[in-house]
Amino acid sequence: MENWIQNYFRILCDLQLNVGITNASQEVIGREEGYQSYIQWVQTAHEQGGKVMFIGNGGSAGIASHVAIDYSKNGHIRSMAFSDSSAITCLSNDCGYENVFAKQIEFHGNAKDVLVAISSSGRSKNILEAVAVAKKLSCKIVTFSGFDQNNSLRQLGDLNFYIASHSYGFVEVAHLGLIHSLLDYITEVLHQPKEAAGAI
Numbered sequence: 001m002e003n004w005i006q007n008y009f010r011i012l013c014d015l016q017l018n019v020g021i022t023n024a025s026q027e028v029i030g031r032e033e034g035y036q037s038y039i040q041w042v043q044t045a046h047e048q049g050g051k052v053m054f055i056g057n058g059g060s061a062g063i064a065s066h067v068a069i070d071y072s073k074n075g076h077i078r079s080m081a082f083s084d085s086s087a088i089t090c091l092s093n094d095c096g097y098e099n100v101f102a103k104q105i106e107f108h109g110n111a112k113d114v115l116v117a118i119s120s121s122g123r124s125k126n127i128l129e130a131v132a133v134a135k136k137l138s139c140k141i142v143t144f145s146g147f148d149q150n151n152s153l154r155q156l157g158d159l160n161f162y163i164a165s166h167s168y169g170f171v172e173v174a175h176l177g178l179i180h181s182l183l184d185y186i187t188e189v190l191h192q193p194k195e196a197a198g199a200i
Contacts, residue, residue: 021161050078054068067183105137114141122154131153149164
């Protein structure tokens with residue numbers, strides 16, 4: 001069992017350290033450039049009166065809700081997730097489940113916003129529809145996906161984080177770790193006094 005445990009967390013660590021990051025032109029970029037772009041976009045969105053919108057299904061919806069409140073509370077970055085059960089059931093019933101996020105982005109999104117779209121498979125139709133609406137609104141789009149390296153979602157973002165695994169568990173946990181690490185950099189480094197930040 002000990003070997004299994006060590007191997008499990010070794011794989012999880014390697015997946016996050018070797019995250020594939022691409023830009024809007026599908027060019028591979030380094031982690032530092034990817035992190036810098038993401039952090040700049042979410043901070044600029046907040047400073048200009050915009051927000052970060054998180055969307056996902058299932059476990060990814062849990063991640064979206066969790067990080068939205070952490071980004072607001074700990075990162076002081078205006079954020080929201082579209083995971084309210086009443087909104088989801090209403091819009092699913094009236095507009096179809098494929099539009100459950102797209103409609104909410106139509107209601108609340110604008111060009112100052114950043115959309116963070118999370119999907120393990122990168123194929124969820126309601127996520128893809130939401131991205132299409134966000135593009136029309138000129139939002140910045142950041143995607144987190146896994147499974148097939150050529151999945152649809154990975155082709156659509158201005159910045160794309162990809163986990164090279166077909167395991168839901170690994171992909172979901174890696175996504176949460178990456179999104180949280182981006183927030184933690186903001187709170188632990190950028191929000192500290194310059195003297196303290198320089199000591200890290």
